[in-house]
Amino acid sequence: MPPFSQRKHDRVLLALTLLMLASLYAWPLLTWAPNRLLTGHALPWSRLANGWHPLLWLPGMLLLPAWALRPRRLVWLATALAAAALLAGLCGLAGAVAAEEAARTPFGRTSFGAAFWSMALLCWLTAAHCLTRLFPRHSSRSIAHLLLWAPLGLLLASGRMDELSVLKEYANRQDVFDDALWRHVQILLATLLPAIATGWPLGLLAFRRPALRQALFAVLNIIQTIPSIALFGLLIAPLAWLAQTSPWLARAGVGGIGMAPAVIALALYALLPIVRSMVAGLEQVPAAVVEAAAGMGLSQRQILLRVELPLALPVVLAGIRITAVQTVGMASVAALIGAGGFGAIMFQGLAGSALDLVLLGVIPVVALAVVLDALFSFFESLLEIRP
Secondary structure: OOOOOHHHHHHHHHHHHHHHHHHHOOOOEEEEEOOOOOOOOOOOHHHHHHOHHHHHHHHHHHHHHEEEHOOOHHHHHHHHHHHHHHHHHHHHHHHHHHHHHHHHHHOOEEEEEEHHHHHHHHHHHHHHHHHHHOOHHHHHHHHHHHHOOHHHHHHHHOOOOOEEHHHHHHHOOOOHHHHHHHHHHHHHHHHHHHHHHHHHHEEEEEEHHHHHHHHHHHHHHHHOOOOOHHHHHHHHHHHHHHHHHHHHHEEEEEEEEHHHHHHHHHHHHHHHHHHHHHHHHHOOOOOOHHHHHHHHHOOHHHHHHHHHHHHHHHHHHHHHHHHHHHHHHHHHHHHOOOOHHHHHHHHHHHHOOOOHHHHHHHHHHHHHHHHHHHHHHHHHHHHOOOO
């Protein structure tokens, strides 16, 4: 065995572990407040370390030496499982402490502290780092991620975390949350479908005519530089005028505020990644393959549909993935012009200085973006390994 100083250590795991320790030292894991509006204070560590709670730190103790072990599949698997167990344990601990505090003070609110959010992110990065080494294919890695974080979903479904402040906000506003989820999905679909229907032909046109490409990308780049709030504002006046002069547009929901200007602005933002991915995908198709298809007597249209587009599809899907994730985030800002969605919950929480209400809007946006990114990446990986 080589000396300790000559072994290959996992510096990524070392950095993640040190950040976990620093987070627990610098920030509170949980906070408690008398009600939803007052600022909370950190719960003492003594409150978190009684009873069976110390057993939850066992996965963390397993993570500490992982960076110094010889890199092997068994070590990566154990480290990923320990990271997932640590995060599930932290969630279970938070739910148990919240239930204890609710029994003492029914109107009190127990919330996640900064250390919890930092630990959650670091645990996820640790597990992702190990799973990347274990499973080179993204499709297998996605399934492993789903299995690894399944206990968190079971913990949520069991009701053991219901006394946490953010889940109390959800229980009080479940109907509003469901409406916001549906509206957010509506905005996403209403943005992607016309953006794809417009972006793919524009991308094909830019690929076929390089002289047009530079001017097209210049216009799309200018649109990207306009702040979203400014673009929403620029659309209010013309859409309001159209609704006033054409009553049928008003009956269809088009107006200066609401979903229409939000969808138009987001679709304009979505054009650049979709058009660029179409051009990039077609450019990476080998010229020899196109020449062979032409030599077999295929027409230009047949070459496009049977050769170029299937080979360009993984890159094209990557552009749609970027657009979908971007739209999910930017749709939150559209709540400022009455589009609804999770942004409305966020801004309502900000107006009332209710942090947990803000989180009720932020968390599903992040989760939706992560799920969409994982789904598109999964389909991309399937296309890449297709024989």
